[in-house]
Amino acid sequence: MRILVVHNRYRSGQPSGENNVVDRETGLLADAGHDVELFEKRSDDIEAMPMAAKAAVPLRVPWNGRVRRELRQLLERSRPDIVHIHNTFPLLSPSVAAACADTGTPAVATLHNYTPVCPPGTLFRNGDVCTDCVGRLPIPAVAHGCYRGSRAATIPLAVSTAANRARLRGGNGIARYFCISAAQRAMLIQAGLPAQRLAVKHNVVADPGVRRTSSGSHVLYLGRLTPEKGIPLLMTAWDELAASGGIGVPLVIAGAGPLADEVTAWARDRHDVRYLGLRSPADCAELTARAATVVAPSAWLEAFGLIVVEAMAAGVPTVAPSHGAFPELVEDGITGLLHRPHDAGSLAEALRRIVLKTAWNRDMGVAARLRYERDFTPEVGLERLISGYREAIAGRLCEPV
The missing domain is CATH 3.40.50.2000 (Glycogen Phosphorylase B;)
Incomplete structure (x- = not known):
């Protein structure tokens, strides 16, 4: 299978579970003999950008037409069987899904957090769980400056959440969303995302090669x-x-x-x-x-x-x-x-x-x-991943949970 993985890598100085999951999955796919290509942007690159380009980054968070064109050209050249989208913030944007639709390429997306319903993706504010933006416009997120404690920094994320909500509900060219837990799936359905496109696919981890042999210290x-x-x-x-x-x-x-x-x-x-x-x-x-x-x-x-x-x-x-x-x-x-x-x-x-x-x-x-x-072994994860790809390519909807 030819697979194109789309991901905006988090800053290298910040430990990222999402980066680790993407690396693990791409490695599993490649080791199993699949042809895996990466379409990546790196948040580390923002620091070296000219001032004008750096200032434009927040403006392109909701929609990046340049990335859409760049990915569309790649899809026309490489013709993958499926595209797997991970994080799109801040340099890719949801426009990557539109590029897949432009070329008729089946696409899936892993939802690693709650960004479709919460601008910072955490459902957390002032030390407690917050669902004020679930199922409604993310105005509270801006009012409280939920991203990095800043209203200005929150606005691009809030605009992206609001502007792309209708696209998410309509599928946005994405055949299947992988939720990493049933709890996450239930929250997204509550917010109005289509249940028939939301599948649960837990993350997996490699065997560490070392196990506990005592009561622990x-x-x-x-x-x-x-x-x-x-x-x-x-x-x-x-x-x-x-x-x-x-x-x-x-x-x-x-x-x-x-x-x-x-x-x-x-x-x-x-x-x-x-x-x-x-x-x-x-x-x-x-x-x-x-x-x-x-x-x-x-x-x-x-x-x-x-x-x-x-x-x-x-x-x-x-x-x-x-x-x-x-x-x-x-x-x-x-x-x-x-x-x-x-x-x-x-x-x-x-x-x-x-x-x-x-x-x-x-x-x-x-x-x-x-x-x-x-x-949760890599073997189990690979089987479920390939199964999800094949079902998405075939256009089959998710089974009710």
């Missing part, structure tokens, strides 16, 4: 240090545990982000917390395999939760909130524990139980690995 948080990822909640819960005598293992935090200074100050001079900063993929795999549990205390409605599946692959149970995609991924009491969202006491109690009940913890780790092997 620490609780691990691995990811971006941002409010929506629940770092403030985790610090509060850990302080509660420390005040009651602790749970016998330290909290290890690995990652980077805007709350790094706050985490550094909080962890300083504590024997029960270690902040490691940003680590290599190999280091992260080793840290995961030595964890008693991996904690993902997200305050926002995660559309997937890659870290949970990475922990499963290493045979490690997880603790996560009972909202967003996590109830699909974490079988409460079987592969991990779910806590009440935004509730530090509930999170602290879940961490206490999962660490101190060591036999139960080991059983959950075994069950987590079995769940990974059933649903």
